[in-house]
Amino acid sequence: MFRLERSSDAEQSTIRLIGRVRSEHLGEIKNQMAGGGPKVTLDLEDLTVVDVGVVRFLGKCERDGIGLLHCPPYVREWISREGVKRMEKIRNERAFPGTDPRGGEGKVMGAPKVAVLRAATASDTKEALRRQYGGTIQLTGADDAFYERHLIFDNVVDPGATGPRERFEAFARAMRDVLSQRWVRTEQTYQRVNPKRAYYLSMEFLIGRSLSNNITNLLLSPFVSEDVRERALDWVGLLEQEPDAGLGSGGLGRLAACFLDSMATMQLPAMGYGLRYEYGMFRQSIENGWQHEQPDNWLRRPDPWEVARPDERVELKVGCTFELRGGVLQAMNGQPSTLIGIPFDRPVVGYGGKTINTLRLWAAAASDYFDFQTFSHGDFVGALAGTLVAESLTRVLYPDDSTTQGQGLRFMQEWFLVACSLADLIRRFRRTNADWNSLPEKAAIQLNDTHPSIAVPELMRILLDEAHLGWDQAWDLTQRTLAYTNHTLLPEALEKWPLEWFETPFPRLAEIIFEINRRLLDSVRHRFPGDEGRVERTSLIEEAPTKHVRMANLAIVGSHSTNGVAAIHSALLRSMTVKDLAEMFPERFGNKTNGVTPRRWLLLANPALARTITEAIGDDWIEDLGQLTKLKPLADDAGFRDAYRATKRAAKSAFAQWLRSSSGQTVDPDSIFDCQIKRFHEYKRQCLNALRIVVLYNRLRDNPMLELTPRTFLFAGKAAPGYYLAKLVIKLLNNLAVTIDSDPSVRGRLKVVFLPEYSVSLAERLIPATDVSNQISTAGYEASGTSNMKFMMNGALTIGTRDGATIEMAQEAGEENFFLFGLTAEQVASSRSWYNPRWHYDNQPELRAAMDLVSSNHFSRNEPGVFAPLRDTLLTRDYYMNLADLGSYLEADRNLWALCGNSDAWTRKAILNVASSGKFSSDRTISEYATDIWHVKPCPVP
Ligand code: NBG
Numbered sequence: 001m002f003r004l005e006r007s008s009d010a011e012q013s014t015i016r017l018i019g020r021v022r023s024e025h026l027g028e029i030k031n032q033m034a035g036g037g038p039k040v041t042l043d044l045e046d047l048t049v050v051d052v053g054v055v056r057f058l059g060k061c062e063r064d065g066i067g068l069l070h071c072p073p074y075v076r077e078w079i080s081r082e083g084v085k086r087m088e089k090i091r092n093e094r095a096f097p098g099t100d101p102r103g104g105e106g107k108v109m110g111a112p113k114v115a116v117l118r119a120a121t122a123s124d125t126k127e128a129l130r131r132q133y134g135g136t137i138q139l140t141g142a143d144d145a146f147y148e149r150h151l152i153f154d155n156v157v158d159p160g161a162t163g164p165r166e167r168f169e170a171f172a173r174a175m176r177d178v179l180s181q182r183w184v185r186t187e188q189t190y191q192r193v194n195p196k197r198a199y200y201l202s203m204e205f206l207i208g209r210s211l212s213n214n215i216t217n218l219l220l221s222p223f224v225s226e227d228v229r230e231r232a233l234d235w236v237g238l239l240e241q242e243p244d245a246g247l248g249s250g251g252l253g254r255l256a257a258c259f260l261d262s263m264a265t266m267q268l269p270a271m272g273y274g275l276r277y278e279y280g281m282f283r284q285s286i287e288n289g290w291q292h293e294q295p296d297n298w299l300r301r302p303d304p305w306e307v308a309r310p311d312e313r314v315e316l317k318v319g320c321t322f323e324l325r326g327g328v329l330q331a332m333n334g335q336p337s338t339l340i341g342i343p344f345d346r347p348v349v350g351y352g353g354k355t356i357n358t359l360r361l362w363a364a365a366a367s368d369y370f371d372f373q374t375f376s377h378g379d380f381v382g383a384l385a386g387t388l389v390a391e392s393l394t395r396v397l398y399p400d401d402s403t404t405q406g407q408g409l410r411f412m413q414e415w416f417l418v419a420c421s422l423a424d425l426i427r428r429f430r431r432t433n434a435d436w437n438s439l440p441e442k443a444a445i446q447l448n449d450t451h452p453s454i455a456v457p458e459l460m461r462i463l464l465d466e467a468h469l470g471w472d473q474a475w476d477l478t479q480r481t482l483a484y485t486n487h488t489l490l491p492e493a494l495e496k497w498p499l500e501w502f503e504t505p506f507p508r509l510a511e512i513i514f515e516i517n518r519r520l521l522d523s524v525r526h527r528f529p530g531d532e533g534r535v536e537r538t539s540l541i542e543e544a545p546t547k548h549v550r551m552a553n554l555a556i557v558g559s560h561s562t563n564g565v566a567a568i569h570s571a572l573l574r575s576m577t578v579k580d581l582a583e584m585f586p587e588r589f590g591n592k593t594n595g596v597t598p599r600r601w602l603l604l605a606n607p608a609l610a611r612t613i614t615e616a617i618g619d620d621w622i623e624d625l626g627q628l629t630k631l632k633p634l635a636d637d638a639g640f641r642d643a644y645r646a647t648k649r650a651a652k653s654a655f656a657q658w659l660r661s662s663s664g665q666t667v668d669p670d671s672i673f674d675c676q677i678k679r680f681h682e683y684k685r686q687c688l689n690a691l692r693i694v695v696l697y698n699r700l701r702d703n704p705m706l707e708l709t710p711r712t713f714l715f716a717g718k719a720a721p722g723y724y725l726a727k728l729v730i731k732l733l734n735n736l737a738v739t740i741d742s743d744p745s746v747r748g749r750l751k752v753v754f755l756p757e758y759s760v761s762l763a764e765r766l767i768p769a770t771d772v773s774n775q776i777s778t779a780g781y782e783a784s785g786t787s788n789m790k791f792m793m794n795g796a797l798t799i800g801t802r803d804g805a806t807i808e809m810a811q812e813a814g815e816e817n818f819f820l821f822g823l824t825a826e827q828v829a830s831s832r833s834w835y836n837p838r839w840h841y842d843n844q845p846e847l848r849a850a851m852d853l854v855s856s857n858h859f860s861r862n863e864p865g866v867f868a869p870l871r872d873t874l875l876t877r878d879y880y881m882n883l884a885d886l887g888s889y890l891e892a893d894r895n896l897w898a899l900c901g902n903s904d905a906w907t908r909k910a911i912l913n914v915a916s917s918g919k920f921s922s923d924r925t926i927s928e929y930a931t932d933i934w935h936v937k938p939c940p941v942p
Contacts, residue, residue: 001019001020002017002018002019002020002021002022002025003018003019004016004017004018004028004029004032005018006032011039012039012040012041013039013040013041014040014041014042014043014069015029015032015033015040015041015042015043016042016043016045016046017029017042017043017044017046017047018046018047019046019047019048020048021047021054022051022053022054023051023053023054023057025054026053026054026057029057033066040066041066041067041068041069042058042061042066042067042068042069043069043070044058044068044069044070044071044072044075045069045070047072047075052078052082055075055078055079055082056082056086058071058075058079059079059082059083059086062079073158076158076160077158080158080159080160126223129219129220129223129353132182132353132354133178133179133181133182133218133353134181134182134185137178137220137223139171139174139175139178139220139223139224139227140174140227140230140231141227141230141231145174146170146173146174146177146178147170147171147174147227148170150169150170150171150173150174151166151167151170154166154169154170154173155169155170164234164237164238164240164241165241165301167233167238167241168211168238168239168241168242168304169241169301169302169304171211171238172210172211172242172304172305173304175211175214175215175218175220176304176305176347178218178220179214179218179347179349179353179356180347182353182354182356182941183347183356183358185941185942186355186356186357186941187358189939189940189941189942190269190939191431191432193269193939194432194433194442195269195442195936195937195939196269196441196442196443196444196934196935196936196937197269197270197271197425197442197443197444197936198263198268198269198270198271198444198446198929198930198934198936199270199271199272199273199421199425199443199444199445199446200256200259200260200263200270200271200272200273200446200448201273201274201417201418201421201445201446201447201448201452201455202252202253202256202272202273202274202448202449202451202452203253203274203275203413203414203417203448203449203451203452204247204248204249204252204253204256204274204397204448205245205247205248205253205256205257205260205272205274205359205361206245206246206247206248206249206250206253206254206256206257206281206760207244207245207247207248207257207346207359207760208244208245208257208600208759208760208761208764209239209242209243209244209245209760209761210242210245210305210346211239211242212239212604213349213599213600213604214347214349216351216599216603216604217261217265217349217350217351217352217353217599218349218353219352219353220353243296243298243301244280244298244759244760244761245280245298245303246280246281246296246298246397246759246760247274247275247276247277247280247281247361247397248280248281248397249281249397249398249399249400249401249679249718250401250678250679251401251487251678251679251784251785251786251787252401252448252449252487254596254760254786255565255594255596255786255922256272256274256448258595258596258597258600258786258922259272259922259925259926260272260348260357260359261348261350261351261597261599261600261922262595262597262921262922262923262925262926263348263350263357263926264348264349264350264351264355264356264357265350265351265352265355265597265599265623265923266350266923266926266927266930266938267350267354267355267938267939267940267941268355268357268926268930268936268937268938268939269357269936269938269939270357270936271357271358271359271360271425272348272357272358272359272360273359273360273361273362273417273420273421273424273425274359274360274361274362274417275361275362275363275394275397275413275416275417276306276344276361276362276363276394277394277395277396277397278297278298278299278363278394278395278396279295279296279297279298279395279396279397280296280298280397281296281397281399281718281759282294282295282296282399282718282721283295283296283757284718284756284757284758285756285757286730286734286754286756289730289731289734289735289738290727290730290731290734291718291719291727291730291731293399293721295396305346305347306344306345306346306361307344307345307346308342308343308344309342309343309344309345310342312343312424313340313341313342313343313365314340314341314343314419314420314423314424314427315338315339315340315341315367316338316339316340316341316416316419316420316423317336317337317338318336318337318338318339318505318506319336319504319505319506319507320332320333320334320335320336320337320504320505321335321336321337321386321389322337322389322412323389324388324389324392324409328408328409329408329409329412330408331408331501331504331505333504337367337386338367339364339365339366339367339390339393339416340364340365340366340367340390341362341363341364341365341416341419341420341423342362342363342364342365343360343361343362343363343420343424344360344361344362344363345358345359345360345361346358346359346360346361347359351599351622351623352623354940354941355940355941356941360421360424362394362416362417362420362421363391363394364390364391364392364393364394364416365387365390365391366386366387366389366390366391367390392409393409393412393413393416394413394416398410398413399718399720399721400720400722400723401679401681401720408501411497411501412505414451414452414454415454415458415505415506417451417452418452418454418455418458419454419458421452422445422455422458422459422462423462425443425445426462429442429443436463436467436469436477437473437477439477439480439481440477440480440481443481444481444483444933444934444935444936445459445481445482445483446483446484446485446929446933446934447482447483447484447485447555447559448485448487449485449486449487449488450484450486450494450495450551450552450554450555451495453484453495453551453552453554453555453558454509454551455482455558456478456482456516456554456555456557456558456559457509457512457513457516457554457558458509459477459478459481459482460474460475460478460512460516460558461508461509461512463477463478464512465508471515475516478558479558479559479560480560482555482558482559482560483559483560483561483562483563483933483934484555484556484559484561484562484563485562485563485564485565485592486552486562486563486564486565486569486573486577486783487565487783487784488783489569489572489573489576489577489780489781489783490683490781494550494551494552494577495550495551495552496542496548496549496550496551497548497549497551498546498547498548498549499541499546499547499548499549500547502549513540513541513549513554516540516554516557516558517539517540517541520538520539520540520557521535521538521539523584524538524584527584534580537580538553538580538581538584539553540553540554540557552577552578553578553581556578556581556585556588557581557585559588560588561588561590561932561933562578562588562589562590563589563590563591563592563933564591564592564783565591565592565593565594565783565784565804565805566591566593566594566783566784566785566804566805566807566808567591567593567807567808568780568802568803568804568807568825569591569783569784569804570589570590570591570592571591572780572825573589574589590932590933592925592928592929592932592933593784593805593808593919593920593925594784594785594786594789594805594920594922594925595786595789595919595920595921595922595923595924595925595926596786596789596790596793596920596921596922597921597922597923598621598622598625598793598921598923599622600764601764601767601790601793601794602793602794603622604764605764605765605767605768605794606647606651606767606768606794608646608647608650608651608768609644609647609648609651609768609794609795609914611647612640612643612644612646612647613628613631613914615643616630616631616634616640616643617630617631621918623923624923625917625918625919625920625921625923625924626918626919626921626924627918628914628915628916628917628918629915629916629918630915631911631914631915632911632912632915632916634911634915635907635908635909635911635912635915636908638904640911641904641907641908641911644795644907644910644911645903645907647795648768648769648771648795648910649669651768651769651794652669652673652769653669654765654769655667655669655673655765655766655768655769656668656669656769658765659753659755665753667712667714667751667753668710668712668748668751669769670710671709671710671711671712671751672709672710672711672712672771672772672900673712673714673769673770673771673772674711674712674713674714674770674771674772674774675713675714675715675716675766675767675770675772675773675774675791675796676689676713676714676715676717676773676774676776677714677715677716677717677755677758677762677763677766677767677787678717678785678787679717679718679719679720680717680718680719680723680726680727680729680730681719681723681726682725682726682873682879682880683777683778683781683782683880684776684777684782685776685777685778685880685882685885686715686717686729686730686733687729687732687870687874687882688776688882688885688886688889689713689715689774689776690729690732690733690736691847691850691851691882691886692886692889692890692893693713693736693740693750693752694736694850694853694854695846695847695849695850695886695890696708696711696750696893697736697740697743697746697750698846698849698850698853699846700745700746700749700750701743701745701746704745708749708897709897709900709901710748710749710750710751711749711750711751712751712752712753713750713751713752713753714753714755714766714770715733715752715753715754715755716754716755716756716758716762716763716766717730717758718758724869725869725870725873728866728867728869728870729870730754731866731867732854732859732867732870733752733754734754735859735860736752736859737751737752737753737754738859739858739859740752763787763790767787767790767791767794767796768794770791770794770796771796771797772796772797772798772799772896773787773788773791773792773796773797773798773799773800774798774799774800775787775788775798775799775800775801775803775804775806776799776800776801776822776885776889777801777803777804778801778803778823778828778880778881778885779801779802779803779822779823779824779825779827779828780803780825780828780829781803781880782803782804782806783804784804784805785803785804785805785806786805788800788804788805788806788809789805789809789917789920792809792813792913792914792916792917792920793914793917793920794914795910795911795913795914796910796913797817797818797819797896797899797906797909797910797913798810798818798819798913799819799821799889799892799893799896800818800819800820800821801820801821801822801823801885802820802822802824802825803825805920806818806820808919809916809917809920812916812917812918812919812920813912813913813916813917814912814916817909817912817913817916819892819893819895819896820892821885821888821889821891821892822884822885822888822889823881823884823885828881831881831884835878835881835884837874837875837876837877837878837881837882837883837884838875840883840884840886840887841875841883844883844886844887846890847883847886847887851871851874851875854867854870854871855867855868855871
């Protein structure tokens, strides 16, 4: 029996459906609803059985905004399944019209105009991609489609009860399903062809988010856009659920991530090896201007990309056991132990989805071999506590960038990365190669900075003790297999580990290091007789005050190639930092100027500019960034300049909107966005930038009629938790922001914003919106820089010193399109002995006024004297010569400011910058590594 009950008040009426409802009752229900007047709700509490017609009707009611009260779970599930079928039907009827060659929904997805889509019809394209990915690309729309299955079965909940996090996971897993067959096939191809492979060993991979990047690289944006539209998914909200994989602290880790993208895109048989830190780079918050650190527990929720491979675990022997006391690792002699490395693989999708390489991250675990001795003595808990120490090894990333602290745990992490990765890659090598002599023809191992340079003695150990080769043969193979990249000249960053840290846990490695050193010093003495100073400097062991192993020397001696990361850096490395070794082995030294991936940093981050470029010159630039030079003549084309300006304006508005909605802060998109985003370090001189802002602030206060284009100064970056001066500069910038905001005399003309929690995702938002990029390190100290390249690619003008890769960027674009200033590296080095910061204070009134204003507590009324250590550092030591460069910085700034009034001239320069950024693609860098160092060739996957 079926009946209806209706109750109404002034605002709404509720219709209760009671008993067995069938399709034939629908007319009656609709009649009741039509006469409902106010808002209608259906109460399904006593509804017992329904047929599919009723289910469809209820689904439609929901879509029309009619509430369903007390809907039984089985009805809810049925509605959802019918909804899915309906989508599928609509989809088939439309036969994928969404494969619009402009990538239609680019604004949501950053959809590229993909080459494959241009030539083919929509269904050809679908077929081609379907074949490429080994089957279906049925992401959503049927009850057995990937997304729906993951949503329901991974969570075992009613889909209606899932939130954005579950939807993100389901979508990412659906995407992983699509790529997984291609991923397997990539590895199968490498096994079959047995090419030489490149292995990139790095303590850091600053990956950021993967979902949108993978969609872009798989060329699935048009498909996904359609799914998103049909399912009315809150796409932005879904993307926001993915935590940034912050497994790196700065440029070195981000470079490694860009390199992986390029290697996969160029179809190189390559693999990344790193550590699976449970806690990535700390999260930064700002309280009362000060930086605070919170742990980044990024794996709290399951990561949808990673695949654990416990069957491929490796077992490592250590000559002692460890105890952790207050974060300090202590070796306990006399009790050897075993550690386990468990690999977790992440897909690295090359652009076009043809090659899917692997990033293998190691997690530490305790041996399964329970400590029976301790156990049988009754200490069950003690036996298990060993597990805690073992697992602590990969718990947390060290947050210092460009410096190392002498920490035992860090040393063990470096060893663990090396020991696991070498064991794994040697196992793979042995599977298909009987002859140890072919190792250098099958494997190229790149050491990302000195962090993995324990690879030198470890590979020797394997070749001597496991392959039973003689010393000379083992040494020859080791050197020909390994190559080393240096990333910094800062003396405090050149790693030196106490010799005793090797001796207790790894006595064999210590022995090997001694033997390498004995032979090295013999040959130094032979070549430079009587030069004991040189012997001392070249030695792998620093003798005083206690014996330490010089890891850079070890890496250079044990490999066939050493490179810096920009021309000036490589030159200084050779001529200053490791001069003696460069004289000993000149043929080993080279340069590989850094680059960044244009997929993430232009195509994905800046869809409007990417589209404008593609419209003008086609889309070949995505994989061949040198094509951007074709834009050069367009700098003189008024129509193109308009189009360019529109993209910048769109990026600025999007940023301003995001900032308002995420933090409540407002910035004016019509002001000039002047940015400095990077780690906080004295050599990067954010403090110099702060002084510039105070000078401009003083000028405006002194002369309110001064004509100035409004400027917004945006800062982001983290300081190492123990780096007081760097944290004080963050405090200064935050205080400037507050004081300037509350000063009516400059309001609307100057604004300072400190954006907390700098991350890859934040950079992706901010860089496209930026007009002016500050690259103002003391010349000779920034090895390369990579954000400088991202800014250039996105049309920002650079104000900067002649340092790192900025020099080469200006060469490419022409110095007239750059705002260079300051002492050169030679001038810095040669003036060090007589440099007197006080002179600048005494003789430059604007500089003095700015410093005095900071000291006067104008920016720190409630914390008098807080900035005294900054003043003290600047006036007495000023090792990084801030004061020497402030005058020329202000002059460059004046030139830049003069250009603000001439929009065409500005835009012209901006376009020429974009057009000249082709060299700074990481594809170019990787092709140089592949050709000059690795001798690795593409291995296409059929
Ligand atoms: C950093 C340099 C940067 C450089 C990146 C990538 C370290 C040790 N070095 O200038 O400071 O761009 O490496 O090469 O993090």
